[in-house]
Amino acid sequence: MTGYNRVALIGLGLIASSMAHAMRAHGLAGEIVGHAKSPETRATAVEIGLCDRVCETAAEAVRGADLVVLCVPVGAMGAIAAEIAPHLAVGATITDVGSVKQAVVEAVAPHLPPHVNFIPGHPLAGTEHSGPRSGFASLFVNRWWLLTPLEGNDPAAVQRLRDFLTGLGANVDEMDVQRHDLVLAVVSHTPHLIAYTMVGVADHLRRVTQDEVIKYSASGFRDFTRIAASDPTMWRDVFLTNKEATLDILGRFTEELFMLQRAIRMEDGAFLHDYFTRTRAIRRGIIEAGQDTAAPDFGRGVPPSDKA
């Protein structure tokens, strides 16, 4: 059988609610039990029928579950692990969806009993929206879901989790914990920080430029604002917990930026042209790897039928 008898979702935001929809759509859970911190989120979950059962405490939610998924901000994982540990079923699989892995492993693993399998994970899928109403079943389709299995994990438990995630539509890959945090600092964490920074600069300039920055945001800046609209708590936790790798990549970024800045100041057109030609190649690689589309109006929000 692919799937679990009882899945407990701790945290009921974008990732958890998308998982709930996808589990339902593909019949991957006998019962879905959920818990979130605030009464408001729990009430919303009940109202929209997100789970079969919503519990007031995480401890209650995990009871009898053969899969527990921690879907809370990275900084909240440790306390939850401590709370649920005594209530976990023998043989249960515990995973998480946190965007950073080393810090989660350090915060969670020490609390868990030896009779469970903790298999850390991270879906490379998301939007800038959050909360229990923001999920949708296809969020994970054709997206990577990285697992960073730990020493001592039962291979059968890992395989079962892989099958489950594949059932949600994801492509599953395994990776070393440290490597995960470095690669993600490059492809996600540093780009997010840069987008936040650029939007912050524009915000300061709003007085100078009145609302022209918002009015004329199309092309370039608009994409940054989407990235910079992501959940503040989640991203604060990401930067605090993946500090070393983010600072490392940021240092390289600044060096590189100074080089391009100097080329502009010196009017070194050949250098700029070469540089911009090289960056094009990496884009082609992404399209070939199936991680994006080359459609000419991609991102413009105009339905394809409008095109000439």
Place this chain on the structure above:
Amino acid sequence: MTGYNRVALIGLGLIASSMAHAMRAHGLAGEIVGHAKSPETRATAVEIGLCDRVCETAAEAVRGADLVVLCVPVGAMGAIAAEIAPHLAVGATITDVGSVKQAVVEAVAPHLPPHVNFIPGHPLAGTEHSGPRSGFASLFVNRWWLLTPLEGNDPAAVQRLRDFLTGLGANVDEMDVQRHDLVLAVVSHTPHLIAYTMVGVADHLRRVTQDEVIKYSASGFRDFTRIAASDPTMWRDVFLTNKEATLDILGRFTEELFMLQRAIRMEDGAFLHDYFTRTRAIRRGIIEAGQDTAAPDFGRGVPPSDKA
């Protein structure tokens, strides 16, 4: 009548070919005449029937045209103005679509005879694709087209051009030349440079991370690579010709980045959370201004019908 009897497009890339499709779709030109530098592009234009007539020289193309649109990279505008000047019809309107305005005005205006109206312009619409096959009729729909009219422009000529651009689907606005270059440095030029830089960093790291950067590009980085896939010649010219404003905004960006970098190093979570909360507001402004959509899977390339 809205439109012109004969429109000459100089340069036949993304912007010109989109204009040609849109003019046809809305009956805005009696005849469309085109010219591009290379025989290859001219041959392609003939092959796909982009214009009614393709000429070997710009001088030939502008003859008898009541509207001439310069659709070449910013650095090429001056030489073309010099070439076409003696051949322009009395009373013709000349406009351009360059992403920078001060430098274009300085390069173009001195060459033109007093019996024409040079009304500089800039459509805030584009994709990362280029060339005569990349255009589509809806590119300008609901996008801004900024005009920076010059002293001495005939108001009737400006109004006629506005009506024509509105006919292409654009929202037309007028702006001062210097202000245009500053606002665009914020909303477009600096974000592009930053995206190029981040993709350049990732490219260096490819040896370290093998192809993981490409493989796991979803979320964050992927958007940067799309921006950084834009035409190298066009963007070289933008940075060389909008040098001062770009360097000014880059300086502010670097200051701001150092502040956030320090907050990460000092683990100042409250500062980061506040900062990320403020940047969310600017996003809301853009969605309210109708310049983007809040659809939850926006940018993921999954058709809406896939959603649960």
